[in-house]
Amino acid sequence: MKRAFGFLLAVSAALTGLAGLTPAARAADAGVLHIYNWTDYTAPDLIKKFEKETGIKVTLDTYDSNETLLAKLKAGATGYDLVIVSNDFVKIFIDQHLIQKVDASSMPNFKNLEPRWQKRDWxxxxxxxxxxxxGTTSFIYDTKVYPGPVDSFSTLFKPPAVFKGKIGMLGSPSEVINLALAYEGAKPCDSDPKLMKETLALLQAQKPFVKVYNSDAIDDRMISGETTMSMEWSGGAARVRARKPSVRYVYAKEGGVGWMDNLAVPVNAPDVDNAKKFMNFMMDPENAALExxxxxxxxxxxxxxxYLPDSITKAPEFNPPAGYKIAFSPGCDVKATKSFDRIWTLLRQ
Known part of the structure; x- marks a missing residue:
């Protein structure tokens, strides 16, 4: 589930907003696991099953971005045993000593992970x-509005006239700009000045076609017809198509952007043992399927x-084509982040 606002700007704003608040300060609750996850991203049946099998009660708080989570932990919030961090933020959390080692490879169910996910770049x-x-990040469009064919990000970034005022873009600078970089044949986080200038020009030319820059309510806008083309994540695209079959998720010939969200334990977690139990629980096939x-x-x-129905396992959004190039960002450095925020500021003026 991705993502939200530019790292430097959003963290600064979030820290300011949190400065006057009392951090969530809980003592370790015996038999209780406190999880902090993205909104609408935790299967209720998964929680019920964990509670029934372990006798451990679960409480869930939610947030809307990695930046919100980062700012809250930096501001001193305590009481969470587990948080969910996206791949491009894991290194930031490690470097800032906000999450602790858990030695996941020693957990009994670690062997169930696909080998490529046992060792991840981040x-x-x-x-x-x-x-x-x-999942992957690309875009969806309504085939009733534009029959196609569509096989390139050029349709999104240099759209046909029929999409004027009808495009939805995500509200995250890193996601929008990294997708534009994929279209331009560059790697995620590439901040070469000439490339940044070209990217800004590309996005400014697209802007008259954009209805909204917002990562929330993508499904509702596409289903209602408020937007007819939108940046979208693969799972979200599947949900939209289930309700509006004319919508198609595009695997562009330029390749796409991949992401992974990860369970982590904050350094001040009250109950590390219960957190590790849930981590191991999530690597069980039946439990992974519930989520x-x-x-x-x-x-x-x-x-x-x-344990999954054909409606999921055979869905096109669930199955990238053979040979499809997916670029996972390990996280942008400060230079790239500043460049992205500058582009975003100029774009949104």
Missing amino acids: DPSADYTVPWQW TKFAQYQNAVPASAQ
Whole structure:
């Protein structure tokens, strides 16, 4: 589930907003696991099953972005045993000593992970995290509005006239700009000045066609027809298509942007043992499938497929084409982040 606002600007704003608040300060509650996750991203049946099998009660708080989570932990919020961090933020959380080592590779169910997800670029030794869900970022469009064919990001960034005022873009600078970089044949986080100038020009030329820059309510806008083309994540695209069959998710010939959300334990977690129990629980095939049924994103446990319906496992959004190039960003450095925020500021003026 991705993502929200520019790292430097959003964290600064979030910290300011949190400065006058009392952090969530809980003592360790015996038999209680406190989870902090993205909004609408935790399967209720998964929580019920964990509580029934372990006797551990679960409480859930939610947030809307990695930046909100980062700012809250930096501001001193305590009481959370588990948080969900996206791949491009894991290194930031590690470097700022906000999450602790859990030695995931020693957990009994670690063997169930697909080998490529046992060693991830953002956590190569599985010291800190366990996979939650993953997917791709691309765009969707209504084939009744534009019959196509569509096989390139050029349709999104240099759209036909029929889409004027009808395009939805995500509200995250990093996601919008990294998708534009994919169209331009560049790697995520590339901040070469000439490329940044070209990217700004591309996005400014697209702007008259954009209805909204917002990562919320994408499904509702597409289904109602308020937008007829929109940036979207793979699982969200599947949910939209289920309600509006004329909508198609595009696997562009330029390739796409991949992401993975990861379970992590804050350094001040009251109950590390219960957190590790949940991490191990999530690497069980049946449990991983429960979350995928709910959110409709891929998980990292291949054996979970036996517990999933064909409507998910055979969905085009769930199955990138053979040879499709997916670029996972390990996280942008400060230089790239500043460049992205500058582009975003100029674009939104």
